[in-house]
Amino acid sequence: FLPFRNSPFQAEVMDSLRTLISNFKTEKPAAPPPTVDGIEPVTTRDQVKWYRSLPLFVPGDVDAFAGLFSNNLATMLAGAQMLSSILPAEIIFGRIIPGVGLSMLFGCIYYCLHGLITAAKTGQTKLCCLPFGINTPGVFAFNSGIIFAVYYAEGGGEQAAETAWQVGVAANFVQGVVNVSLSPFGPKISEGVPMVALLGSISSVGIAWLYANTMMSEFAWPLVTMAPFFLILAALLAGVKVPHVPTTVLPVIVGAILAWISGKATLEGVSEAADQVGWKPALLRLEPFQDPERVMPYVGIAIPLALTVAIGSIQIRAMASNAGDEFNLCWTMAGDGIATIIASFFGSPWGMTVFIGHGAFKAMGAQVGYSFMTGIAFIIVCFSGLSSLVLSIFPAEVLNPIILYVGLVVCVEALEITPPRHWPAFLVALVPGFFNWAQQVASDFAAAVCEQGFLVDGSLVEAGSNAACAVSARSNEAWTLRPTLVAVRTFGKGYILTSIVWAAMVVYIADSKFGMAAIWSLIGAALSAFGLVHAEVVFLPWEPEGDASFHWELVGGYVLTAGFLVVIELVQRFKKQPSQEPKDIEEVSPGEASIERCIAN
Numbered sequence: 001f002l003p004f005r006n007s008p009f010q011a012e013v014m015d016s017l018r019t020l021i022s023n024f025k026t027e028k029p030a031a032p033p034p035t036v037d038g039i040e041p042v043t044t045r046d047q048v049k050w051y052r053s054l055p056l057f058v059p060g061d062v063d064a065f066a067g068l069f070s071n072n073l074a075t076m077l078a079g080a081q082m083l084s085s086i087l088p089a090e091i092i093f094g095r096i097i098p099g100v101g102l103s104m105l106f107g108c109i110y111y112c113l114h115g116l117i118t119a120a121k122t123g124q125t126k127l128c129c130l131p132f133g134i135n136t137p138g139v140f141a142f143n144s145g146i147i148f149a150v151y152y153a154e155g156g157g158e159q160a161a162e163t164a165w166q167v168g169v170a171a172n173f174v175q176g177v178v179n180v181s182l183s184p185f186g187p188k189i190s191e192g193v194p195m196v197a198l199l200g201s202i203s204s205v206g207i208a209w210l211y212a213n214t215m216m217s218e219f220a221w222p223l224v225t226m227a228p229f230f231l232i233l234a235a236l237l238a239g240v241k242v243p244h245v246p247t248t249v250l251p252v253i254v255g256a257i258l259a260w261i262s263g264k265a266t267l268e269g270v271s272e273a274a275d276q277v278g279w280k281p282a283l284l285r286l287e288p289f290q291d292p293e294r295v296m297p298y299v300g301i302a303i304p305l306a307l308t309v310a311i312g313s314i315q316i317r318a319m320a321s322n323a324g325d326e327f328n329l330c331w332t333m334a335g336d337g338i339a340t341i342i343a344s345f346f347g348s349p350w351g352m353t354v355f356i357g358h359g360a361f362k363a364m365g366a367q368v369g370y371s372f373m374t375g376i377a378f379i380i381v382c383f384s385g386l387s388s389l390v391l392s393i394f395p396a397e398v399l400n401p402i403i404l405y406v407g408l409v410v411c412v413e414a415l416e417i418t419p420p421r422h423w424p425a426f427l428v429a430l431v432p433g434f435f436n437w438a439q440q441v442a443s444d445f446a447a448a449v450c451e452q453g454f455l456v457d458g459s460l461v462e463a464g465s466n467a468a469c470a471v472s473a474r475s476n477e478a479w480t481l482r483p484t485l486v487a488v489r490t491f492g493k494g495y496i497l498t499s500i501v502w503a504a505m506v507v508y509i510a511d512s513k514f515g516m517a518a519i520w521s522l523i524g525a526a527l528s529a530f531g532l533v534h535a536e537v538v539f540l541p542w543e544p545e546g547d548a549s550f551h552w553e554l555v556g557g558y559v560l561t562a563g564f565l566v567v568i569e570l571v572q573r574f575k576k577q578p579s580q581e582p583k584d585i586e587e588v589s590p591g592e593a594s595i596e597r598c599i600a601n
Helices: 008-023 060-083 089-122 136-153 158-192 195-218 222-238 249-261 267-274 296-322 329-345 358-363 369-384 387-393 396-416 420-451 476-480 483-492 495-510 514-529 548-575 590-600
Strands: 132-134 352-354 454-456 459-461
Touching: 060 089, 060 132, 060 136, 060 249, 060 358, 060 369, 060 387, 060 396, 089 132, 089 158, 089 329, 089 352, 089 369, 132 136, 132 369, 136 158, 136 195, 136 420, 158 296, 158 329, 195 222, 195 296, 195 396, 195 420, 195 495, 222 249, 222 396, 249 396, 267 387, 296 329, 296 352, 296 358, 296 396, 296 495, 329 352, 358 396, 369 387, 396 420, 420 476, 420 483, 420 495, 476 483, 483 495, 483 548, 495 514, 514 548
Parallel strands: none
Antiparallel strands: 132 352, 454 459
């Protein structure tokens, strides 16, 4: 890897290789350490081989496996269901799903080994390896922004479906290359971004996509899903457990029984899912890379998603660090990129990443076995066609309460380590993720309305026959019909980077560091100028995508904000006011602060 030459990443690679090579050398047994006054010294963890640094299975791995496996399985099948309206089953279940399975196996084993090596180096005995899985927001972004867009641009049909899949796979490869290329710079990025901005932005994924998006489907089956969710909370928050039964198994069984009793799960559904069962291994797919020019118009979508994954890896590693597990950031970011590249080579258009929920899985008592179990299970269900059969017996709504819990824990962990004076920054960081999620929900709602047909002189005309929506519900034009719609779409695009910029500005304002806040505002202006935030695709500033005047309003808003912040900084320096330690919120209430400001004025 040329980008890694003479870098800390290269040194880490060489150290690991030396360690691996030395493990295969035949060594004489070390002499027992001498005793002092008859007391034998404690053996350090440095004497333990890396592959024996942690037990390969502990009881907590079962609960974590249930959460990680069900979350990824639900995401994979939701993405497959979304594509089933335009792509044939051969592409979905014969190419995409097997490609996901192989990349999942690689990533889960990669982070299992990563955890063992880290435990050997740090001497930790309770380390939990990083969870790994499918980039959930990226699935919907690639499906709607690339695959659907190419399919309809090509006029629909069998050939258009083939082209759309190929472009999606090639764009996914670009995403993986970007992630690997950014891995040497991960530590520097981590040092330059306030912790609250990193944790707040990843919490926006947890509360919007893992919790709110999952709750939307869960509450459609209240009789089935409500009780299991609160049973899981009772088990994981209050410690209520059934002896000798893994924590999450009982709620899942209860949910499955309720699903079958209520008729939500049926034998007909199992029969239909059984039709997909058959040996379908992942095969090397090079067709998408034969015509690179076709993917160039869509690179603008792949790059922001790649940046999102890179930043997400930094955030999740930071949360693991706060939980006491110190992982090498370069290895973490590189693992995501390599897994994504493998996925693209074997037919998957969906990116892979370290998964949210490390703290929740560690609280369950998991270590490394759950990751290995998830990888093996995914190979089995993806290569055999069993994925849809599993969900026909255990519907996603039955497994999703675990995801709800993970979404909550992500936010709680971030809030616990956030100083009270930075709570406003944390809350600000949550909003762009909600806008991104709301855009997807609104598009689905509008499309569902259009699909019901239209009334012409009191008579129903079915959609697709002689009538259609004047504006496609999933088109960019639909989001320009109202100013508020423009705001929802704009603030939700590039939401991870937007969360970081806005949260960093609030952090530095709360700390009275207005110069740093101005710098972050200028960073926001630069990102906006190139379409890395607030836009669908990356572009040159003088060739903006869509409304050029609104584009420059966004850039101007950031620049103007930076100007005002610089003025405040200069005024403070001119007055030569002594710097004061910022107070946390519990030290001075908002009411008291307002009264103090009024008296001072």
